[in-house]
Amino acid sequence: MSITLDQVTKRYQGSPVVNDVSLDIGDGEFFVLLGPSGSGKSTLLRAVAGLTGVDHGRIALHGRDVTHLAARRRGVGLVFQNYALFRHMSVADNIEFALRVRRMRAGARRARRKELLRLVALEGMDDRLPAQLSGGQQQRVAVARALAHKPEVLLLDEPFGALDAKIREELRRTIRQVQRELGITTVLVTHDQEEAFALADRIGVMNYGRLLEMGRPDDLYARPATRFVATFLGAANLLLARQTHRGICFGSDPVLTRGGDGAQSAREHEVVAVLRPEEIELGASRDSLRSVYMAHGSVEEILFSGALERMRVRLGDGITDAHVMRADNGADSAYLEVTRTQHEQRVFPLSPGQEVAIGVRRLHVLPTPLSSFTACGADAADAQAIGRQPFLTELAARMKTRVATRIEPALGNLDGDGGDGAEFGGAAVISAARAAAHGGAAQCAAWLMRRGAEEVFVLPEEIPAPRRVLIHWVDETARRATLAVSASLLRHLSAEAVYIGILPDDGAVDAQRPLGVRALLDARSEAQAMHGLEMRTELRFGDVAAELARRLGESPDQLLILGISDIDELTRFAPLFAVPGRALLIVYQPAGAASRRP
Amino acid sequence: MPQTSFRQPSVLPGFGLTFGFTTFFLSAIVLIPLAALVLMAASMQWSEFLRVVLSARALGSYRLSFGASLLAASINLVFGFIIAWTLVRYEFPGRKVIDALIDMPFALPTAVSGIALTTVFAQNGLLGHYLSLLGIQVAYTWIGVTIALTLIGMPFMVRTLQPAISEVQRELEDAAETLGAGRLYVFRRIILPTVLPAMLTGFTLAFARAVGEYGSVIFIAGNLPMKTEITPLLIVIHLQEFDYHGAAALGFVMLVISFAVLLTINVLHGWGRRHLVATAH
Numbered sequence: 001m002s003i004t005l006d007q008v009t010k011r012y013q014g015s016p017v018v019n020d021v022s023l024d025i026g027d028g029e030f031f032v033l034l035g036p037s038g039s040g041k042s043t044l045l046r047a048v049a050g051l052t053g054v055d056h057g058r059i060a061l062h063g064r065d066v067t068h069l070a071a072r073r074r075g076v077g078l079v080f081q082n083y084a085l086f087r088h089m090s091v092a093d094n095i096e097f098a099l100r101v102r103r104m105r106a107g108a109r110r111a112r113r114k115e116l117l118r119l120v121a122l123e124g125m126d127d128r129l130p131a132q133l134s135g136g137q138q139q140r141v142a143v144a145r146a147l148a149h150k151p152e153v154l155l156l157d158e159p160f161g162a163l164d165a166k167i168r169e170e171l172r173r174t175i176r177q178v179q180r181e182l183g184i185t186t187v188l189v190t191h192d193q194e195e196a197f198a199l200a201d202r203i204g205v206m207n208y209g210r211l212l213e214m215g216r217p218d219d220l221y222a223r224p225a226t227r228f229v230a231t232f233l234g235a236a237n238l239l240l241a242r243q244t245h246r247g248i249c250f251g252s253d254p255v256l257t258r259g260g261d262g263a264q265s266a267r268e269h270e271v272v273a274v275l276r277p278e279e280i281e282l283g284a285s286r287d288s289l290r291s292v293y294m295a296h297g298s299v300e301e302i303l304f305s306g307a308l309e310r311m312r313v314r315l316g317d318g319i320t321d322a323h324v325m326r327a328d329n330g331a332d333s334a335y336l337e338v339t340r341t342q343h344e345q346r347v348f349p350l351s352p353g354q355e356v357a358i359g360v361r362r363l364h365v366l367p368t369p370l371s372s373f374t375a376c377g378a379d380a381a382d383a384q385a386i387g388r389q390p391f392l393t394e395l396a397a398r399m400k401t402r403v404a405t406r407i408e409p410a411l412g413n414l415d416g417d418g419g420d421g422a423e424f425g426g427a428a429v430i431s432a433a434r435a436a437a438h439g440g441a442a443q444c445a446a447w448l449m450r451r452g453a454e455e456v457f458v459l460p461e462e463i464p465a466p467r468r469v470l471i472h473w474v475d476e477t478a479r480r481a482t483l484a485v486s487a488s489l490l491r492h493l494s495a496e497a498v499y500i501g502i503l504p505d506d507g508a509v510d511a512q513r514p515l516g517v518r519a520l521l522d523a524r525s526e527a528q529a530m531h532g533l534e535m536r537t538e539l540r541f542g543d544v545a546a547e548l549a550r551r552l553g554e555s556p557d558q559l560l561i562l563g564i565s566d567i568d569e570l571t572r573f574a575p576l577f578a579v580p581g582r583a584l585l586i587v588y589q590p591a592g593a594a595s596r597r598p
Numbered sequence: 599m600p601q602t603s604f605r606q607p608s609v610l611p612g613f614g615l616t617f618g619f620t621t622f623f624l625s626a627i628v629l630i631p632l633a634a635l636v637l638m639a640a641s642m643q644w645s646e647f648l649r650v651v652l653s654a655r656a657l658g659s660y661r662l663s664f665g666a667s668l669l670a671a672s673i674n675l676v677f678g679f680i681i682a683w684t685l686v687r688y689e690f691p692g693r694k695v696i697d698a699l700i701d702m703p704f705a706l707p708t709a710v711s712g713i714a715l716t717t718v719f720a721q722n723g724l725l726g727h728y729l730s731l732l733g734i735q736v737a738y739t740w741i742g743v744t745i746a747l748t749l750i751g752m753p754f755m756v757r758t759l760q761p762a763i764s765e766v767q768r769e770l771e772d773a774a775e776t777l778g779a780g781r782l783y784v785f786r787r788i789i790l791p792t793v794l795p796a797m798l799t800g801f802t803l804a805f806a807r808a809v810g811e812y813g814s815v816i817f818i819a820g821n822l823p824m825k826t827e828i829t830p831l832l833i834v835i836h837l838q839e840f841d842y843h844g845a846a847a848l849g850f851v852m853l854v855i856s857f858a859v860l861l862t863i864n865v866l867h868g869w870g871r872r873h874l875v876a877t878a879h
Contacts, residue, residue, distance in 0.1 A: 073773045078776040084769035098777035
C-alpha cells in the first residue's frame with residue numbers, strides 16, 4: 001500500500017473535521033477524495049502531506065509511519081488550488097526549488113527541469129515569471145515543481161478550481177497522462193463529481209468529516225449505500241417505498257420484484273429507493289411503456305441542455321408527495337427529475353402540461369435502516385411539537401427524509417390495546433418530557449416497540465449538536481441491528497462514535513480484561529467491515545445501566561444508541577432515561593426474527 | 599480608437615483639473631516654502647555659510663541626528679517586522695487592542711511621549727533605575743535620543759509591513775515545506791524577498807520621520823552642545839537668537855543630507871528588486 005490511513009481524526013475547536021478515517025491507497029492508484037466544501041477532504045489531504053497534525057490515528061506512506069514526521073521529510077508533492085508559485089522566481093527556479101534545497105548539482109538540475117517541462121508540455125518557458133503565464137500554464141508549472149524531487153505520492157488540492165472549463169479539461173488530461181506515465185500514487189481532492197469520474201481509479205466520498213463510501217466510479221454511481229452518495233454523485237430521485245413480499249412498491253403494484261436480500265423478510269417495511277433521472281421512461285400510456293409502470297404524472301417544466309432534455313414531472317395517481325424525499329427541493333416536492341436523450345425526445349416529443357405514464361428501468365434500494373421518522377404523541381399537539389424538535393428537523397433535512405406525525409391516544413397505556421396497527425415508517429420519535437404523562441419514556445418506548453416500532457428515538461425538548469455517539473448493545477442478538485442503525489445515523493452527524501463495552505465488576509477485573517478487550521476489537525472490526533463505521537472503544541466494569549448513565553451524564557453533547565432484544569429489558573434502564581437532556585435511540589431486534597435491516 | 603485612451607473614466611473630474619490642483623497644492627505647501635529656505639540660505643556670504651554649517655557644534659548635531667535616526671530605523675526594521683508578523687499571522691486575545699496601540703505614537707503630541715519617556719528612563723524612573731544599576735544611562739544620552747526616535751518611527755514600519763506580510767500566502771510556505779525546505783530556508787528565500795520592498799519603504803519613512811523629529815527628543819536628550827544636541831534643536835536655538843540666516847543654512851544642510859539618504863534608499867530599492875528577481879533561488 002502506498003498510503004495507509006488508520007482512524008485518522010483531526011479536531012478543530014473540539015469538533016472533528018476529519019472523523020476516524022481509515023483508508024488504503026494502492027501503488028500507482030489515482031484516488032479522488034470527493035465531498036462538498038467543509039467535508040474535511042482538504043484537511044485530510046493536508047494531514048497526509050504533513051502540513052496539519054492529527055489528533056488521533058496513524059498515517060503511513062509505503063509502509064513507513066509518518067504520523068509525526070515533518071512535511072519536508074515525507075517526500076510528497078503537493079499542488080494547490082491557487083498554484084502557490086513563487087512569484088519572484090522564474091519558471092526554472094520554481095521547478096528547481098526542491099532540487100536546490102537538496103543541493104543537487106546545476107547540470108543534473110537542468111536536465112531534470114527539461115524533463116519535467118516536457119512532461120507538462122511547457123518546453124521553452126524556463127525564463128518566464130509566473131505572472132507572465134496563463135492560469136493553466138501556472139498550474140502546469142506547479143505540477144512540474146511538485147514532481148521535481150521524485151515524490152512517492154502526488155497530492156492535488158482542487159487543482160482545477162480556478163480555471164475555466166476548457167483549460168480544465170485540457171489540464172485534466174495532462175495530469176492523467178503524467179500520472180500514468182510516472183505510475184505515481186495520486187490523491188486528488190475535489191467537489192466536482194464530473195472531475196472525479198473523469199480521473200479516478202477509485203473515489204472516496206466524504207461528508208461531515210467522515211469517509212462515507214469508497215469504490216470504483218461506476219459501482220458507486222450504480223449502487224450507492226448512502227443517501228448522500230446517491231445524491232452527490234449525479235442527480236437522483238430519492239423515494240420512500242415499501243418493501244413487501246412481492247417486491248418494492250410505491251403504490252399498490254410492485255415496481256421491482258427482486259428487492260435485494262431483504263426481500264424475503266416476512267414483514268413489510270419502508271425503504272429508501274434511488275431512481276436516477278435517466279432510468280425513468282416516459283410514455284403516452286401504461287401499455288406503451290417498455291419498462292415497469294410506476295405511476296402517472298404530468299410534465300411540469302422542460303429544460304433543454306444540449307445532448308439531454310431535463311424535465312420535472314409532477315407525480316399523481318397513487319404516489320403522493322409523502323414518497324418523495326428530496327426535502328432540499330422545498331416543501332412542494334412531489335416532482336421527479338427526468339432526463340431524456342435526443343433519441344427518446346424524437347420518439348415521444350413532450351411539452352409542459354402533458355400527461356404521461358412513468359416507467360422505471362432500474363431502481364436501487366439503499367441498505368439504510370433509518371428511512372424516515374414518525375413523531376408519535378398522544379394527541380395532535382404533542383405529535384406536532386415532537387415533529388418540530390430542532391435536532392430532529394435538522395437531522396431529517398440532512399437525511400433528506402421526512403418527519404411524519406402519528407397520534408397514539410393510548411400511548412404508554414398498558415391496559416388499552418390502542419394503536420391503529422399500521423406499520424411504522426422508519427424510526428418512531430417520542431418526547432422525553434411529554435412521555436412523563438404517559439408512564440414515562442421507558443414505558444412509552446416499550447409500548448411502541450410492542451406495536452411494531454423497531455427504533456424509538458427519545459428526544460428532550462432541546463439538545464446541543466451531539467459530538468459523541470455512545471453505542472452499546474445488551475446482548476449479541478442486537479449487535480448487527482444496532483451497528484446498522486448507528487452507521488446510518490452517524491453519516492449525518494459530525495460526531496465521533498464510541499462503543500462502550502461493559503463487564504460485571506465481580507472483583508476479578510484484571511482477569512476479565514483481556515476478554516473484554518477482545519470483545520471490543522470484534523465489535524470494532526465488524527462495524528468497520530460490515531457498515532463502514534469507524535468507532536472508538538471503551539471498556540468499563542460495573543452495572544450496565546448505571547455505567548451507561550454515568551458515561552452519558554459526563555457531558556451534554558452526547559447521544560446514546562442502545563440495542564436490546566427483549567422489550568422487558570427496558571425497565572432495567574430507568575437510570576438512562578433519568579439523565580436529563582440526553583437523546584436516546586433504542587434499537588429493538590428480537591431474537592429469531594428476520595431483520596429488515598441490512 | 600486613439601481618443602479613448604485620453605479619456606480614462608474616473609470618479610474625479612478630468613486629468614487637466616486634477617493635475618493642475620496637484621501642482622498648485624504641492625507648490626503652495628512644499629515647493630515654495632522650501633525654495634524660500636534655499637533662497638534665504640543662498641543670500642548668505644559663502645564664508646559665513648561655511649562657518650555656520652561646519653562649526654563643531656553643528657557637525658556634532660548632524661552626527662547625532664542622522665546617526666540616531668539610522669539606528670532607530672534599523673531597530674524598527676527588526677522589531678517592526680516581528681510586531682507586524684505577530685499581528686498579521688496570529689489570532690490571540692487582545693490582538694485588536696495591540697493593533698490599535700501601534701498608532702498611538704501617531705496621535706500623541708510628541709512632547710507628551712518625550713516627557714513620558716524621560717520620566718520612565720530617568721535615573722530615578724521606572725526602568726531607568728534598573729538600567730542605571732547596570733551602569734547604563736539612557737536619559738540625557740544618545741541612547742535616550744535613539745529610543746525616542748524608535749518610538750516615533752515604529753508605526754511607520756509596522757503599518758507599511760502589515761499589508762506586505764498578509765500578501766505572503768501561507769500556501770507559499772506550505773509549498774516550500776513540502777518541497778523539502780526548512781524554516782530558515784523558507785524565510786530567506788520566500789518570505790524575505792516578498793516583503794523586502796515594504797521593509798525598505800518602512801525604513802525610509804521611519805528614518806525620514808526621525809530626522810525631522812523635535813518634540814519628543816528635546817526632553818530626553820538633555821541638549822548638551824556637541825553631545826546630545828540634535829540639528830532641529832540647533833536650528834531653534836539660532837532662531838531664538840534671531841539668526842535667521844544661520845537657521846536657514848542648517849535647514850538647507852538637513853534638506854540636502856535627507857534628500858541624499860532617501861535617494862540612496864530608493865536606488866537600493868530598485869536595484870534590490872531587480873537583483874532579487876534575477877538571482878533568487
